[in-house]
Amino acid sequence: MSEPVSALGGATHQGFATIREIGPLGMITLRAKPDVKGLAAAVKAVTGTALPAQRRIEVNGDRAAGWMSPDEYLLILPYADVAAGLAALAAKLKGEHHLAVDVSDARAVFRIEGAKADQVLAKLSPVDLARLEPGELRRSRAAQxxxxxxxxxxxxxxxxxxxxxxxxxxxxxxxxxxxxxxx
Amino acid sequence: MSTRLARGGRLIDRGAAQEFTFNGKRMKGFKGDTLAAALLANDQMLVGRSFKYHRPRGIVASGAEEPNALVNMGEGGRFEPNQRTTTTELFDGLTATSQNHWPSLEFDVGVVNNYAARFLPAGFYYKTFIHPRAAWKHLFEPIVRQSAGLGKVPKDRDADRYEQAYAFCDVLVAGGGVAGLQAALVAGRAGARVILLEQAPHWGGRAPVDGVEIDGKPAEAFVEAALAELSAMENVTLRTRCMAFGVYDHGYVLAEERVADHTPGDGRPKKRLWRIRAGRIVSATGAIERPLSFAGNDIPGVMLASAVRDYVVNWAVSPGDRTVVVTNNDDAYRTAIALKEAGLDVPAVIDARPNVTGDLPAKARALGIRIETGSAIVKVKGSKRVTGVAIGLQAGEGAAREEIACDAVAMSGGWSPVVHLWSHCGGKLVWDEAAAHFRPDAARPPITHDGSAMVIAAGAANGALPAGECLADADRAGAEAAQALGMKPKKAKAPEAAAPAEARMEPVWIMPQGAGPALRMKMWLDYQNDVKVSDVQLAAREGYTSVEHTKRYTTLGMATDQGKLSNINGLAVLADSLNAEIPQVGTTTFRPPYTPVTIGALAGESRGDIFQPLRRTPMHAWHEAQGAYFEPVGLWRRPYCYPRAGETHEQAVHREVTNTRERLGLLDASTLGKIIVKGPDAGRFLDMLYTNVMSSLPVGKCRYGLMCNEQGFLSDDGVVARIDEDTWLCHTTSGGADRIHAWMEDWLQCEWWDWKVYTANVTEQYAQVAVVGPNARKLLEKLGGMDVSREALPFMQWADGELGGFRCRVYRISFSGELSYEIAVPASEGMAFWKALNDAGAEFGAMPYGTECLHVMRAEKGFIMIGDETDGTVTPLDLCLDWAVSKKKADFLGKRGMQRTYLANPERWKLVGLETLDGSVIPDGAYAVAPGVNGNGQRNTEGRVTSTYYSPTLKRGIAMGLVRRGPERMGETVEFPKVGGGSVKARIVSPVFYDKDGEKQNV
Amino acid sequence: MLILECPCCGVKAEETELSPGGEAHLKRFGPGSSDEEFEAYMFARKNPKGVHFERWRHAYGCGKWFLAARCTATLEVFGTYPAQTSEPPADIVAKIKAKRPDWKGYK
Incomplete structure (x- = not known):
């Protein structure tokens, strides 16, 4: 097994805000309805967080659970822990209709930092950032x-x-x- | 002559001189000048030529409504045509050149059109260039192209950058005059999130120029106090140099900010397009003065009265030493007074009204200005510059009573509210009889998502012209906007503006009212498009009764002007000619943008490398380093081939085909769509999606499947692998992953929402490599880690394992007919895996191959390609894929569609192979001809080529095609005409040209 | 440019975040249906100037389909609701009737 390489190998840019490509991060797409038995416990076992409510992301150090849609969650964890995370989900949700799949390599992750970081996003996404609440996960588009x-x-x-x-x-x-x- | 006055100029900084050039001539201005002001200060009144007649044209206005003074700005990468000098800020080093003339501004050959003007009436183009037909292409068009048009097209790549930004607010106020400021104050104090935009670099609009007093102090004091208060509010954003140019559905407003227009090359974006979503829009966009229609009203030196006043007061520029004022209202007297107070000569005010009684005329009289009532300018004297005016009776037919020498004329035909933002989304207008203008009809506003009013007009833009009414109206508008959004405006007394009482204006559409044809032919309505009173009257006589038709027939109010100056005068003339009332004739539609917007701003960041999102596989950098020639596949870029030194693309493709067939080829197949489908109902779901049965596929096996739309036409294909009891992995075409994933979700969410199925698009999770050729197994065995033997991993099966230390899933599938493994590894290890295969494969003759080699090899095998053999009108049965269409299943998507009689017709064109008799390659897209002609006199056809290649394996041209009753006609010959004459004859054969029994892929 | 509130995630999405999906509440006709039924399902579409029910997908968002009732002439939106409904919900119908007394109803 070779070392995983993120899409841009950690590229950075310093402008009026700092842009950093980070990762690779471990990511699991979990599809299940919120009322599935054991879902909260399964998510907690992987991320140590509560099941996120609509449009929320629950962060716990380097792990997090985000609400993506009424039947989809994004679980974030260290890259090396994905297999264990998937195994935990499979065990906890055995017999329940769900889909858990590794998407760590299908994603690129960026950090936009600095006092004016919001202005970078304001140029790309049709989102009212002033009204974006702390802990709110917004799915939208960045330009195209x-x-x-x-x-x-x-x-x-x-x-x-x-x-x-x-x-x-x-x-x-x-x-x-x-x-x-x-x- | 026009010149800079020794004193005054509220917007200029005399301590900051700026040098610029116009047509190469060096000139001087001051910081704070517009280019127009600076040109006038240098006595450059002549700035361009008109569009059609090439008549000399001077500066008419002082703002966005300027029709004439458009120039080419800058050079090289910063060259921009059609820049409005009246809104262009002067900066040191600015270069501008005039437009639409040849060879020079002073001497223009095109002016001959002017002398031929009587032969160039409205609709001239339509009437003249129709016959003979050929003459348009070879004679008229080249000449028209040469002599018409405004600015030049930039030749160099734009050196600047642009961007866009999104903003959100409760109340957007467009216009930073006193009305906009007051509306913003009221809304801001109520707690609304406010954005206030002003097109100019300074605040306050006309009020300071017109000497308005607010609460007993000069308007400047009000502006300053308002700005101080607004700036201190956290909920208010102020932006100058930013024009709201369009209002769209649901409170969407586009605005263009001129960030660095006046500081080129300072590293900032030149322009920024704001995409604003507002709860309410307050349109405080002011009003525009109208010209008067008298003969010679286009001669340089004839200007709007308000513009003359602006130049004197704002920039200390006198457009002329002796200025005659001509008017139908009191407001123009402000200009006469301003000129007089600046020490300039006003020989007379020509007032069309018989009785002149207002306070302003009284003040003018007291200053000793001569006032001619009931009078008209019969004709302006001069050609490149006004030299005088002949005056007569307004009620008369044009007999000149007297000539007055002057070098400028300040005209005022009354004011029209700027209703554009109100009207863009359907706000209706009412005709105000007293002011003779259209203003917003508050009872019929444009509406937003909940059915309430979206735009609220304020101040002069609402028809409240006198300063007192204007401020009160703006106060009301600000409160209304806040209230509509559920906020409570604070109770506060609105500021009061004092202005002299004005007597009623009198509409004047033609001056003098009885002017004959000779004079009417010299009365310009639209300066930019050279439309005269006589043109509109001719259009009316020829039956153009709709204002929209007349606009297009005469070109009145077209191009960058969009009727700002010409609209009302033009339709008044039309109404008069039709014996109709003005409101009955109505206005043309107001469409965004209010003024032209730079393409760069509309494109924003979408240029160069980020013009569109390019999708790159994990191995993309390797392909680039190898010098691969790329082709677009959807948004992906895939290597078409890997040419070596001295090789053409064709040679490279042939080498890649031969090498793969004889030794070993490696293909980056990462772009292939991969969708996981899981759940207790997944099998049932896939049986609905695919034309064949997928639920019966055993775990560990692969099956090729077809997907159709509900009409029964092929939409996608690919190999499905059964992963476990309730999980399948569906491969889609490279371009099709997102579309097919969306298709699956559509059915699951909207039709079979009770089925227990989840999908996940994992296309990008994996890098996938096809290892193809007789040596494929040898390479994998060398890497080691899993058993890839024929017994352990037979054709159409898959297995998880490790190869050379890489976690992978190996599919034994083939799109080439050769022994082939498609191997998926995590994308983050894709590059390392690809390199490992290339390195380890060297001893087996491994070479990377591209998409064209893939295409040739699949065509040699007769495999169809979605998008080549299909075009959205082809069924699986047309492609003789009956074996992949289940007859047992009661239902699947497309089954009912395929049962339509038309699709069951045996005459349909069906897939066959085509072998040219002479070995040549049939041209791409060629049609097979049949005897006879169709109803249009065209040759009948009986088929077409869908894929055609030179086969390096068979050393001849091969093709696939759809031919009428094709499979029944094996051995027959069909004929394909070639572009440019001649034809290719081809024999109908089986589409499988190579290894017909499929032995090679099965080894 | 329209704004529609996605009933699945609560985002007030602008049009660029959405994909249109044509007329809502179509009934699928498969094998065994008559030519007329199939034609109605496949091709016959209402094209009203006024109240209309449409399918939209929150494509740049939660990815879910939803339905919207709006006026095609004024772009007024009467409401959005889940895709898993076979006809317009009563509250939206009532709202439309209040605002558009002349509306002849959904059928």
């Missing part, structure tokens, strides 16, 4: 591709598909250029 993001400390974590990581990095770099601050 799907993206999900949430505020985390002084900045945002943004998840996109891996194949368009270069495009997303280009977008973030363009939007964070010094001199293009919105205010």
């Amino acid at each position: 591709v799907a993206a999900a993001f949430w505020k985390d400390g002084e900045g945002y974590t943004l998840v996109s598909f891996r194949s368009v990581a270069g495009y997303v990095m280009g977008l973030l770099t363009h939007s964070a250029q010094t001199g293009s601050e919105l205010a």
Whole structure:
């Protein structure tokens, strides 16, 4: 087994905000209805968090559980722990209709940091960032591709598909250029 | 002449001189000047030529409504045509050139059109260029292209960058004059999130120019106090140089911010497009003065009275030493007074009204200005510059009573509210008889998502022209906007503006009212498009009764002007010609944008590398480093081939085919769609989706399947693998993963929502490599880690395991007819795995191959390709894939559609192989001809080519095609005409050209 | 540009985050249906100037399909509701009738 490599190998850009490609992160797409027996316990076993409510993300150190749709959750955990996480889910949800699948390698993850990080996103996503609550996970688009993001400390974590990581990095770099601050 | 005054100029900084050039001539201006103000300060009144007649044109206005003074700005990568000098801020080093003339501005050959004007009436193009037909292409069009048009098209790549940004607010106020400021104050104090936009670099609009007093102080003091209060509110955002140019559905507003137009090359984006979502829009966009229609009203030096006033007061520029004012209202007297107070000469005010009584005329009289009542300008004297005016009776037919020498004319035909933002989404207008203008009809506003009013007009934009009414109206508008959103405006007294009482204006559409044809031919309605009173009257006589038709026939109000100056005058003339009332004729539709928007701003970040999202596989960088030639497949970029030094693409493809067939080829197949389908009902679901049966597929095996839409036409294909009891993995075509995933979800969510099935698109989780060729097994055995023998992993099975230390899933499937393994590894290890295969494969002759090699090999095997053999009108039965269409299943998507009689017709074109008699390659897309002609006199056809290649394996041209009753006609010859003459004859054969029994893939 | 509130995730999504899916509440006709039934299912579509029921997918969002009732002429939105309904919910019908007394109803 070779070392996993993130889509852009940790590319960074320093503009009026800092852009960093991070990862690879472990990610599991879990599809199940919220009323499935044992779901909360299964998620807790993998991320140590509660089952997130509609549009929320519950963060616990380097693990997190995000609400993606009425029957889909995104579980984030260390890359090396994915197999164990999947096994835990399979055990806890045995006999219940669900789908859990490793998507760690299908994603690219970015951090946008700095006091004006919101301005970078404001150029790319049709989202009222001033009304984005702490702990709210927003799925939208960044220019022409799907993206999900949430505020985390002084900045945002943004998840996109891996194949368009270069495009997303280009977008973030363009939007964070010094001199293009919105205010 | 026009010149800079020694004193005054509220917007200029005399301490900051700026040098610029116009047509190469060096000129000087000040910081705070517009380019138009600076040109006038340098006595450059002539700035361009008109569109059709190439008549000399000067600056008419002082804002966005300017029709004439459009110039080419900048050079090279910063060249921009059609820039409005009246809204262009002057900066040091600015270069501008005039447009639409040849060879020079002063001497323009095209002016000959002017002398031929009587032969170039409305609809000239339609009437003249129709016959003979060939003359348009070879004679008229080249000449028209040469002589018409405004600015030049930029030749160099734009050196600037642009961006867009989203903003959200409760109340968007468009316009930063006193009305906009007041509305923003009221809404802001009520707690609304407010965005206030002003197109100019400064706040306050007209009020400071017109000497309005607010609460006993000059308007400037109000503006300053309002800005201080607004800036201190956290819920208010202020932006200058930012024009709201369009209102769209549900409170969506687009605005263009000129970030670095005036500081080119300072590293900031040149422009920014704001995409604003507002709860309510307050349109405080002011009003625009109308010209008067008198003969020669387009001669340089004839300007709007308000513009003359702006140049004197704002920029200390005098458009002329002697300015005659011509008007039908009191407001224009402000210009006469301003000129007089600046020490300039006003020989006369020509007022069309018989009785002139207002306070402003009284003040003018007191200043010693001569007022001619009931009078008209009969004709303006001069050609490139006004030299005088002949005056007569407004009620008369144009007899000149007197000539007055002057070098400028300030005209005012009254004011029209800027109703564009109100009207963009369907807000209706009412005709205000007293002010002779259309203004917003508050009873019929544009509506938003909940059916309530979306736009609220305020101040002059609402027809409240006098300063006092204007502020009160804006106060009301601000409160209304906040209230509509559930906020409580604070009770506060609205500021009061004092202004002299104005007497009623009198509509004047033609001056003098009885002017004959000779004069009417020189009365311009639309300066930019050269439309005159006589053109509109001619259109009316020719039966154009609709204002929309007249606009297009005469070009009135087209192009960048969009009727800002010409609209009301034009339709008044039309109404008069039709003996109709103005409200009956109505206005043309107001469409965004209000003023032209730079394409760069609309494109935003979408340029160069990020023009569109390119999807890259984990091995993309390796392909690039190898010099692969890429082709787009959806948004993916896939290597088409890997040409070596000295090789053409064709040679490279042939080498790759031969090498793969004889030794070993490696294909990056990561783009292949991969969708997991899981659940107790997954088998049943897949049986509905695929035309064949998937529920019976044993765990560990693979099966090729077809998907149709409900019409029964092929939509996608791919290999399905059964992973475990309730899990299947569906491969889709490279371009089809997202579409098919969405298709699955559509059926699961909207039709069979009680079925227990989950799907997940895991396309990008895996890097996938096809290891193809007689040496494929040898390579995998060398890597080691799992048994890939024929016995352990037979054709159409899959297995999980490890190869060379990589976790992988190996599918024994083949799209080439060779021994083939498709191996999926986690994407993050894809590059390492690909390199390992290439390195270890060297001894077995491994070479990467591209999509074209894949295509040739699958065509040699007669495998169909979605998008080649299918085009959305082809069924599986057309492709002779009957074996993959279940007859047992009661239902599947497309089954009913395929049962339609038309699709069961034996005459349909069906898939066959085509072997050219001479070995050549049939041209792509060629049709097979049949005897006779159809109803249109075209040759009948009986088939078409769907895939055609040179086969390096068979060393001849091979093709697949759809031919009428094809499979019944084996051995027959069909003929394919070629573009440019001649034809290719081909024999109908089986589409499987290579290894007909499939022995090679099965070893 | 429209805003529709996705009933599945609560986001007030703008049009660029959505994909349109045509007329809502179509009844599928499969094998065994008459030509007329199949034609109605496949091709016959209402095209009203006024109240209309449509399918939308929150494509750049939670990915779920939902249905919307809106006026095609004024773009007024009467409501959005889950895709798992075979006809417009009563509360939305009542709302439309209150706002559009002339509306002839869903059928």
